[in-house]
Amino acid sequence: MAAVSDNVVFVLVRRIDERTxxxxxxxxxxxxxxxxxxxxxxxxxxxxxxxxxxxxxIGRRLELSDA
Known part of the structure; x- marks a missing residue:
């Protein structure tokens, strides 16, 4: 049983690593x-x-000013 859960954890960690x-x-x-x-x-x-x-x-050359 421990080997199966270790394998599941390994698969999940691998997926997380790939996503990262x-x-x-x-x-x-x-x-x-x-x-x-x-x-x-x-x-x-x-x-x-x-x-x-x-x-x-151009404004200076045309002698324009803001009024």
Missing amino acids: ERMAQELHDVKVRVTALEDGLAGVNRRLDRLEQWVER
Whole structure:
């Protein structure tokens, strides 16, 4: 009887280990994707900053002011 319950425990531990490995891999994939999103967002923010500077420069050249 002890051998059967040891075998059941071993099977359960193996399943837990496999699930843990899958979760670790999925977490790694999520981290990679989040990093890519952060890099993309940083690029968008840089472009928006340049666009804002460009619009301000145009406004100065046209001598526009906020009234």
